[in-house]
Amino acid sequence: MSSIIPETPSIKAAVTHINSIDNSKFSRLLTRILQKLHLKERSFSQEEEEKLQSALSLERHTLQLLLETVSFILEQAAYHNVKPASLRQQLENICISPQKAEVFSQMWAADAADLLEKIRLGIFAPMKLDRVSWQLNLQMARSDESRLKAPHAVLNLGLRAEDHSERLQDVFLEFSHQDLLDFYNQMETVQTQLDSLA
Amino acid sequence: MSGANVKMSDTVSLFGGRVPAEVDMLYKHLKNVNRETFTQILRAVVNAIGGQDCCESVREISESGFISEESLNHVMAGLYALLKEALCQPSLKQEVFSDDLRALRFSEELLADLVAVVFGNRQTSMNVSDKHEGPHLAKIEDLKWRVDVAISTSSLSRALQPSILMQMKLSDGCTHQFEVPVAKFQELRYNVSLILKEMNDIEKRSILKIQD
Numbered sequence: 001m002s003s004i005i006p007e008t009p010s011i012k013a014a015v016t017h018i019n020s021i022d023n024s025k026f027s028r029l030l031t032r033i034l035q036k037l038h039l040k041e042r043s044f045s046q047e048e049e050e051k052l053q054s055a056l057s058l059e060r061h062t063l064q065l066l067l068e069t070v071s072f073i074l075e076q077a078a079y080h081n082v083k084p085a086s087l088r089q090q091l092e093n094i095c096i097s098p099q100k101a102e103v104f105s106q107m108w109a110a111d112a113a114d115l116l117e118k119i120r121l122g123i124f125a126p127m128k129l130d131r132v133s134w135q136l137n138l139q140m141a142r143s144d145e146s147r148l149k150a151p152h153a154v155l156n157l158g159l160r161a162e163d164h165s166e167r168l169q170d171v172f173l174e175f176s177h178q179d180l181l182d183f184y185n186q187m188e189t190v191q192t193q194l195d196s197l198a
Numbered sequence: 199m200s201g202a203n204v205k206m207s208d209t210v211s212l213f214g215g216r217v218p219a220e221v222d223m224l225y226k227h228l229k230n231v232n233r234e235t236f237t238q239i240l241r242a243v244v245n246a247i248g249g250q251d252c253c254e255s256v257r258e259i260s261e262s263g264f265i266s267e268e269s270l271n272h273v274m275a276g277l278y279a280l281l282k283e284a285l286c287q288p289s290l291k292q293e294v295f296s297d298d299l300r301a302l303r304f305s306e307e308l309l310a311d312l313v314a315v316v317f318g319n320r321q322t323s324m325n326v327s328d329k330h331e332g333p334h335l336a337k338i339e340d341l342k343w344r345v346d347v348a349i350s351t352s353s354l355s356r357a358l359q360p361s362i363l364m365q366m367k368l369s370d371g372c373t374h375q376f377e378v379p380v381a382k383f384q385e386l387r388y389n390v391s392l393i394l395k396e397m398n399d400i401e402k403r404s405i406l407k408i409q410d
Contacts, residue, residue, distance in 0.1 A: 038353075079355050120348075120359040125377030129364075132386050136396050142333075143286065151397040154335060155390075159376050171366075171374055174335040177397050184394060186341055187387050190362060193345045194380065197360055 004076040005094055012094075014069035017062055019097045025056065027103050033070055034111055037078070038118040043067065077108060078116060084109040124162055131158030131168060153180055210298045212283055212290075217302070224276035225303035227269050235264045236308060243277045244315055247285060284316045292317050336368035 005011065018026070029052075036043040044052065044067070053063050077087055088105035092098065135154045142148065153175045158168035175183065210217050228236065242255040260270055280302075284290060292313060299309045342365040348357045362378040378386070 075353070079353060081354070081356060116354065119353045120357055121379065122353075125361070125363070127374070127376035129376055129378045129382045129386070132382070132389050134389055134393055136393055136400075138400060141286070151400050153393045153397070157374075157376075157386075159374065171368075172335045173366075173368070174337055177394075177401070179337060180390060180394055180397070183338065183341070184387075184390050186343070187383075187390065190343055190345065190383070191387065194360060194362075194383075197345070197347065 003090060003093065004080050004082065005073055005090055007094055010065060011069060014065050015095050017058065017066050018070070018100055019095075021056060021066075021100075023099055023103065026100060027107065030070065030103060030107055031111075033067065034074060034107060034115060037071065037074055037115060038122055043071065073104075074115075078112070078119060081116065082108075084112070126162055127159045127169070128162070129157055130160040132156070133158070151177055209301045211294060212280075212287075212298045218279050220272065220276040221280050221302065223272065224280065227272040227276070228304070228308065231265055231269070231273065233307065235259065235262070237311065239265075239270070239273055240277065240311060240315065243274060243281060246278065247282055281312070281315060284312075290316070336370040336372065338366055339369050340367040341365070342367075 021029075033043045049060075049063060049067075052058075053060060056063065058066065073091070082090070084105045087108050088101045091101040091104055096104070133156045135156075137152045137154065139148045139150045139152045155173045155175065157171040157173070159171060160168055213221070231239075238255065238259050242252040242259065245252045245255070256270075256274070259265065260267055265273070284295060295316060296309060296313055299312060304312065344363050346361050346363060348359045348361065351357050360380055362380070362383050363375070364378055365373065365375045367373050
């Protein structure tokens with residue numbers, strides 16, 4: 001299998017640093033990066049990076065290079081959906097020490113499925129349906145219609161924008177019994193399509 | 199309190215105590231209207247309340263010569279206001295309405311006609327007019343959807359993740375386009391069928407308990 005990790009000068013430099021880190025510290029580092037890989041934010045906050053710098057006795061730009069390279073390796077592994085054994089081989093090919101490669105490989109074996117699932121679910125769209133809430137009322141009368149007794153549903157679709165903003169956009173919809181039946185029938189059609197994919 | 203200054207129409211409960219001028223003066227304009235013309239006018243007004251076009255019938259009435267145009271205007275305005283108010287109240291009792299009509303000085307004949315219109319054999323509610331719809335939220339006017347399968351993305355070369363894209367055009371003019379993750383779609387579907395089940399239950403039982 002062709003290499004998923006190109007051998008660029010910066011990668012080579014990063015490899016040296018990776019190999020020099022203490023093993024136990026390294027596996028904790030790796031876990032943390034793996035956990036946050038599917039998000040669009042940085043794995044470590046500013047303060048955490050400063051603490052890391054002193055803990056690993058690395059300079060700032062060295063630490064950056066290290067973190068970026070490890071993230072890159074994991075992203076490539078996810079993209080190509082490599083097996084743990086294959087990953088270990090690839091790492092050894094770029095001169096990562098056997099113990100470190102083993103750490104990578106074991107962690108990958110344990111957590112890859114989870115990570116891939118999270119990435120799959122994160123497929124982007126401008127707005128996503130995030131919450132569904134509803135209310136069922138019995139309309140007794142309106143200013144223009146007397147003696148009703150009509151069941152009346154209000155649906156609130158909470159839409160979240162792609163930038164994961166805290167606020168949801170609310171879309172309020174009202175339905176009479178017939179309206180709701182029509183809506184349900186449309187959804188049944190969608191479901192049939194989904195079923196045919198399985 | 200001087201009894202002489204209390205108008206009879208102060209005892210009318212129908213308009214919440216503030217009887218509009220056209221209804222108050224209605225009895226005066228009806229003094230010279232014969233029974234048949236009154237029935238015609240009444241029918242036209244009821245049609246108008248129901249949202250139908252009644253220009254033809256009104257024209258016929260005014261051309262028949264049995265009533266002056268000015269009187270016709272007053273009578274129609276008064277009857278329209280009176281009946282619209284009465285028809286919109288779900289809990290109006292017949293006796294209360296009859297008392298109100300007597301307080302407004304209607305003759306017993308005309309009273310009987312008006313009561314028949316409001317309390318006659320109407321099984322369902324009367325739709326008063328589409329122009330004055332009660333407050334309501336947006337309804338779905340048009341729903342378009344598509345099911346996509348993401349084969350490959352910048353993060354995964356083999357993603358194979360289905361997703362649903364919906365575009366809703368609402369009655370207030372807004373269009374919302376959003377993605378529905380498959381799990382959320384199931385939740386939406388489940389909730390909608392739950393509401394439908396509740397609606398069915400309500401329609402079967404509560405209707406029998408809630409008296410008209």
